[in-house]
Amino acid sequence: MGNIKLMQGNEACAEGALAAGVRFFGGYPITPSTEIAESMAVMLPKVGGTFIQMEDEIAGIAVVLGASLAGKKVLTATSGPGFSLKQELIGYAAIAEIPLVIANVQRLGPSTGQPTSPAQGDVMQARWGTHGDHPMIALSPWTVKESFEVAVKAVNYAERFRTPVIILLDEIVGHLREKVELPDAKDIEIYPRRRPDCSREQGYEPYRPAADLVPNVADFGTGNRIHVTGLVHDETGFPSGSPKVTEESIRRLHQKIEIVQDEITHYDEFFMEDAEYAVVSYGGTARTAYAAVLEARNKGIKVGMVRLMTIWPFADKIVKKVANQVKAILVPELNYGQLVNEVERAAGGKAKVKLLAKYNTEIFTPNEICTAIEDLTAEVAD
Amino acid sequence: MRSYDKYFRENRLPHMWCPGCGNGIVMKAIVQAIEAKNLDQDKTVIVSGIGCSSRASGYMNFDTLHTAHGRAIPFATGIKLANPELNVIVITGDGDCTAIGGNHFIHGARRNVDLTVILFNNNIYGMTGGQASPLTPLGKKATTAPYGSVDRPFDPCHLAEAAGATYVARSTAYHVKHLSDMIFQGMGNKGFSFIEAITQCPIAYGRKNKLGDAPEMLKWMSETAVMKAAYDKLPEEKREGKFPIGVFYNSEFTEYTTAYQKVIDLAGGAR
Numbered sequence: 001m002g003n004i005k006l007m008q009g010n011e012a013c014a015e016g017a018l019a020a021g022v023r024f025f026g027g028y029p030i031t032p033s034t035e036i037a038e039s040m041a042v043m044l045p046k047v048g049g050t051f052i053q054m055e056d057e058i059a060g061i062a063v064v065l066g067a068s069l070a071g072k073k074v075l076t077a078t079s080g081p082g083f084s085l086k087q088e089l090i091g092y093a094a095i096a097e098i099p100l101v102i103a104n105v106q107r108l109g110p111s112t113g114q115p116t117s118p119a120q121g122d123v124m125q126a127r128w129g130t131h132g133d134h135p136m137i138a139l140s141p142w143t144v145k146e147s148f149e150v151a152v153k154a155v156n157y158a159e160r161f162r163t164p165v166i167i168l169l170d171e172i173v174g175h176l177r178e179k180v181e182l183p184d185a186k187d188i189e190i191y192p193r194r195r196p197d198c199s200r201e202q203g204y205e206p207y208r209p210a211a212d213l214v215p216n217v218a219d220f221g222t223g224n225r226i227h228v229t230g231l232v233h234d235e236t237g238f239p240s241g242s243p244k245v246t247e248e249s250i251r252r253l254h255q256k257i258e259i260v261q262d263e264i265t266h267y268d269e270f271f272m273e274d275a276e277y278a279v280v281s282y283g284g285t286a287r288t289a290y291a292a293v294l295e296a297r298n299k300g301i302k303v304g305m306v307r308l309m310t311i312w313p314f315a316d317k318i319v320k321k322v323a324n325q326v327k328a329i330l331v332p333e334l335n336y337g338q339l340v341n342e343v344e345r346a347a348g349g350k351a352k353v354k355l356l357a358k359y360n361t362e363i364f365t366p367n368e369i370c371t372a373i374e375d376l377t378a379e380v381a382d
Numbered sequence: 383m384r385s386y387d388k389y390f391r392e393n394r395l396p397h398m399w400c401p402g403c404g405n406g407i408v409m410k411a412i413v414q415a416i417e418a419k420n421l422d423q424d425k426t427v428i429v430s431g432i433g434c435s436s437r438a439s440g441y442m443n444f445d446t447l448h449t450a451h452g453r454a455i456p457f458a459t460g461i462k463l464a465n466p467e468l469n470v471i472v473i474t475g476d477g478d479c480t481a482i483g484g485n486h487f488i489h490g491a492r493r494n495v496d497l498t499v500i501l502f503n504n505n506i507y508g509m510t511g512g513q514a515s516p517l518t519p520l521g522k523k524a525t526t527a528p529y530g531s532v533d534r535p536f537d538p539c540h541l542a543e544a545a546g547a548t549y550v551a552r553s554t555a556y557h558v559k560h561l562s563d564m565i566f567q568g569m570g571n572k573g574f575s576f577i578e579a580i581t582q583c584p585i586a587y588g589r590k591n592k593l594g595d596a597p598e599m600l601k602w603m604s605e606t607a608v609m610k611a612a613y614d615k616l617p618e619e620k621r622e623g624k625f626p627i628g629v630f631y632n633s634e635f636t637e638y639t640t641a642y643q644k645v646i647d648l649a650g651g652a653r
């Protein structure tokens with residue numbers, strides 16, 4: 001039996017990161033993410049770790065990238081405006097292959113927007129916010145307990161794939177308090193920092209990919225004298241202007257994630273066995289969607305639900321399967337329509353895909369989503 | 383073979399700098415300070431930003447990190463805090479350090495993290511072809527100041543001192559031995575050490591401002607730089623057109639990782 005606590009999604013995120021081995025946090029305060037930083041400020045020194053409040057979000061991500069290269073597992077956390085500032089170095093982490101976890105507790109934008117109001121408007125920024133081609137892993141929890149679990153997964157994925165991983169929280173889950181039973185430390189699987197497989201004398205090259213396409217980049221201070229750069233580089237880590245090297249390295253960055261896509265695609269299915277309609281939902285909104293689906297079932301509508309934890313890479317296969325089964329899919333989102341376009345792409349015309357958008361600071365009510373389900377059944381019947 | 387050759391990655395040379403560029407001189411002054419200080423080559427990390435000067439990290443035989451434009455100091459801060467036993471040296475340009483990285487620079491100094499920051503001041507954005515920087519002197523020309531700069535420049539040494547750096551010094555590419563000594567002393571300071579190294583960019587700055595070729599620019603340094611002690615004694619009118627070099631400031635203040643270790647002790651954690 002683990003230990004039972006009443007806690008907030010943001011606190012659970014911090015606890016999860018700590019349990020997964022994070023020993024360094026750098027960041028800049030911003031609502032509704034600040035509790036993550038505040039929790040880390042209290043907890044990290046207790047385990048010999050380091051917390052530092054930086055001068056801005058760019059410095060917040062830079063400082064954790066430095067710490068990651070020096071051997072620590074790291075986390076930074078932010079919200080909308082700060083997430084925009086972090087984009088520059090998310091790309092750096094992607095190309096230099098530095099393990100990094102960024103928690104982004106979404107709030108309503110653009111810009112300062114509605115500072116403490118819930119929204120899910122950073123779905124596309126999470127995928128494409130930094131410039132250039134890069135893979136992305138983003139995970140979105142829908143309960144406080146899962147906020148802990150997602151943090152553990154995010155840290156493990158960042159370490160295993162040496163890539164930035166985004167925890168895409170929203171204000172709903174971030175500020176929600178629930179009873180959670182935290183697992184015992186011994187029951188938490190931890191992916192250790194990757195280590196070089198041979199010595200400098202044996203011809204170690206820091207960016208030579210291992211069998212899983214991920215390089216075993218040495219930590220600084222371990223006698224390997226490596227070079228790390230944001231320039232395109234070859235397996236030695238030094239810059240290369242070669243078109244061939246450029247193409248191969250950009251391709252490998254993508255492929256190291258593509259080959260594990262099924263394994264890292266996490267989702268739940270509810271009432272899908274006999275479903276003729278489906279709701280595809282994620283994050284805090286999925287909680288309301290679940291209640292709405294129950295309500296619609298009570299009214300005799302054969303509706304099921306797919307709840308996505310893995311937002312990026314997008315769950316193409318799952319959505320395709322659903323589209324082949326149902327007549328129509330409803331996508332409720334607290335934005336003007338973002339993930340719905342991915343659902344539509346993956347559905348490939350096999351099912352009607354409909355957006356239910358909300359962007360007025362309020363969360364959905366179960367009734368709203370249930371009515372949208374009913375309307376959808378009527379539309380399809382027409 | 384010279385005693386400091388081991389500090390260079392010979393297979394990465396020759397460097398990419400233009401003929402006459404002073405960056406190589408400053409880079410050599412750094413490794414000579416490292417040699418004199420006898421820093422453990424496997425426990426020393428060189429961190430740089432983006433610019434011509436920041437390419438130096440790639441030529442130096444240590445763990446080296448070529449970061450993003452302006453961000454070297456916060457990356458270096460993370461390395462030092464994560465592993466305080468490492469010696470962390472930052473190489474940055476005038477634009478890198480005082481424009482895009484200006485905020486990081488003053489906050490690094492404020493925290494007094496144990497870093498040795500060497501600013502290669504060529505008064506211009508070299509890498510991008512000669513645009514004005516916050517250290518381009520008034521009236522001097524740049525591609526983005528074709529009629530002469532009207533933007534008042536910083537004195538980065540004053541800035542570092544005011545922001546809390548505990549060691550501040552300046553030298554030039556002409557005064558190689560002195561420069562290396564300034565860096566050496568900075569490495570001995572436990573805290574944020576800042577060394578401004580004036581260096582020549584004959585191609586993107588000198589040519590535009592009719593300052594002559596590299597030897598002439600170096601000659602200008604030898605004629606206008608005055609040792610601080612002598613400069614301080616000069617009457618105001620004699621200071622015109624001159625600038626001081628030497629150690630400007632050196633003080634004691636708790637270094638950041640030491641201060642944070644106290645936080646860890648208070649919280650009951652063990653490093």
Ligand SMILES: Cc1ncc(C[n+]2csc(CCOP(=O)(O)OP(=O)(O)O)c2C)c(N)n1
Binds near residue numbers: 433451475502504510
């Ligand atoms: C975010 C960002 N903005 C602009 C640039 C383009 N850029 C590269 S180097 C540089 C200026 C370099 O000047 P300085 O720091 O003085 O170094 P130098 O090349 O003179 O050594 C600029 C503007 C960049 N790489 N990144």
